[in-house]
Amino acid sequence: xxxxxxxxxxxxxEARELKSLTQRGLSARSGVPQAKISRIEREGADMQITTLxxxxxxxxxxxxxxxxxxxPALETIVRSTATTWSDPGKRFRDLRQALQNVTTPDxxxxxxEELQSHIRMLANFPPTAEVMAxxxxxxxxxxxxKSPDLATFDRHAREIKRLRNxxxxxxxxxxxxxxxxxxxxxxxxxx
Amino acid sequence: xxxxxxxxxxxxxEARELKSLTQRGLSARSGVPQAKISRIEREGADMQITTLxxxxxxxxxxxxxxxxxxxPALETIVRSTATTWSDPGKRFRDLRQALQNVTTPDxxxxxxEELQSHIRMLANFPPTAEVMAxxxxxxxxxxxxKSPDLATFDRHAREIKRLRNxxxxxxxxxxxxxxxxxxxxxxxxxx
DNA sequence: AAAATTGATATCTTTTTGAGTATCAAAACA
DNA sequence: TGTTTTGATACTCAAAAAGATATCAATTTT
Numbered sequence: 001x002x003x004x005x006x007x008x009x010x011x012x013x014e015a016r017e018l019k020s021l022t023q024r025g026l027s028a029r030s031g032v033p034q035a036k037i038s039r040i041e042r043e044g045a046d047m048q049i050t051t052l053x054x055x056x057x058x059x060x061x062x063x064x065x066x067x068x069x070x071x072p073a074l075e076t077i078v079r080s081t082a083t084t085w086s087d088p089g090k091r092f093r094d095l096r097q098a099l100q101n102v103t104t105p106d107x108x109x110x111x112x113e114e115l116q117s118h119i120r121m122l123a124n125f126p127p128t129a130e131v132m133a134x135x136x137x138x139x140x141x142x143x144x145x146k147s148p149d150l151a152t153f154d155r156h157a158r159e160i161k162r163l164r165n166x167x168x169x170x171x172x173x174x175x176x177x178x179x180x181x182x183x184x185x186x187x188x189x190x191x
Numbered sequence: 192x193x194x195x196x197x198x199x200x201x202x203x204x205e206a207r208e209l210k211s212l213t214q215r216g217l218s219a220r221s222g223v224p225q226a227k228i229s230r231i232e233r234e235g236a237d238m239q240i241t242t243l244x245x246x247x248x249x250x251x252x253x254x255x256x257x258x259x260x261x262x263p264a265l266e267t268i269v270r271s272t273a274t275t276w277s278d279p280g281k282r283f284r285d286l287r288q289a290l291q292n293v294t295t296p297d298x299x300x301x302x303x304e305e306l307q308s309h310i311r312m313l314a315n316f317p318p319t320a321e322v323m324a325x326x327x328x329x330x331x332x333x334x335x336x337k338s339p340d341l342a343t344f345d346r347h348a349r350e351i352k353r354l355r356n357x358x359x360x361x362x363x364x365x366x367x368x369x370x371x372x373x374x375x376x377x378x379x380x381x382x
Numbered sequence: 383a384a385a386a387t388t389g390a391t392a393t394c395t396t397t398t399t400g401a402g403t404a405t406c407a408a409a410a411c412a
Numbered sequence: 413t414g415t416t417t418t419g420a421t422a423c424t425c426a427a428a429a430a431g432a433t434a435t436c437a438a439t440t441t442t
Contacts, residue, residue: 004241011256023419033401038420046239050195060259065202065252073268077261214389224431229390
């Protein structure tokens with residue numbers, strides 16, 4: 001990954017994923033070929049600024065030149081402006097509660113135990129957009145479905161496992177495991 | 192001027208001028224040819240992001256992708272972080288005072304009168320980095336030099352005139368003529 | 383007045399991106 | 413299970429930027 005552009009490449013990828021867009025989806029919006037988006041995201045491929053601007057605009061971002069001095073403040077601003085989750089701990093508790101009430105005999109108890117272990121682990125990491133979206137989606141589905149079908153349940157269970165593995169293998173940022181979050185919710189994800 | 196890149200082109204030029212760098216000076220620091228810098232600044236020429244990053248770094252700037260939502264806050268941050276001048280009105284008064292005390296007979300009174308008129312005009316515009324730097328530099332020189340030489344005096348007079356003309360011909364931003372400034376000084380310019 | 387600097391342009395070759403397609407393995411989905 | 417979607421990668425040709433110089437008019441400096 002090109003060290004000069006890594007920062008931007010990562011920001012683009014994160015912004016795309018936060019918006020639940022596929023590379024092809026972003027391609028359609030921005031006019032930039034999917035192949036190029038792939039190269040940019042993983043290699044930090046160089047590109048023209050007009051291309052960067054197209055991608056950024058499609059993601060509701062702007063390319064700005066910010067004085068070094070202002071960077072710490074900018075970080076704070078962006079964090080506070082970003083879509084965050086109010087009380088992620090409660091969201092995790094809600095999910096585990098919902099799981100406790102699942103009484104479908106089809107679900108193997110080993111699977112259920114494993115799933116609960118994964119959720120506990122996820123709850124001990126700083127919440128990401130991706131994780132919280134799944135937690136919310138899973139909880140909603142559980143509390144809504146009268147008779148949860150095994151297929152959907154499995155899909156959620158696998159997603160939770162994937163997220164756990166992703167976090168487990170990722171390099172941890174040097175921030176404490178569970179910061180206090182307090183900003184409001186925007187509810188822009190799926191059911 | 193390319194409308195897509197105009198924003199960035201302008202920011203680069205302003206940052207360079209704020210640092211009193213010539214295009215060649217910036218070229219030397221950034222490794223980007225002077226010819227290209229010229230094209231970028233006036234035509235908003237497209238460039239690769241690695242080029243933009245080189246230029247930005249040489250100007251103590253960083254290329255950032257900022258959420259649209261966070262832009263107003265960013266603007267505030269940048270303004271408050273920028274080098275500003277405490278009480279620009281006082282700086283203008285100091286300069287005019289220093290001029291009153293100039294008793295060198297060599298200076299034609301017409302020149303002096305014209306100069307004072309220009310200063311009055313500049314004082315009625317929102318102060319720019321360039322203007323305040325010159326006001327400070329001129330004042331310092333006047334109060335230091337026992338017998339001000341005409342050549343240097345003329346250089347300052349011409350610079351003041353140039354700045355006045357620049358402002359007079361520039362499109363005015365839609366801000367009020369003399370906002371209240373209150374932030375502290377950084378004193379990073381010459382004697 | 384002469385010398386040096388500045389920003390704007392021009393020219394030329396090399397390197398890189400852009401755009402359009404196509405393919406493929408892995409994962410998601412039904 | 414078979415089908416679709418997703419991201420990664422390959423190849424082409426046309427377009428554009430990079431890089432290296434050089435020139436020039438207008439200032440600026442000495």
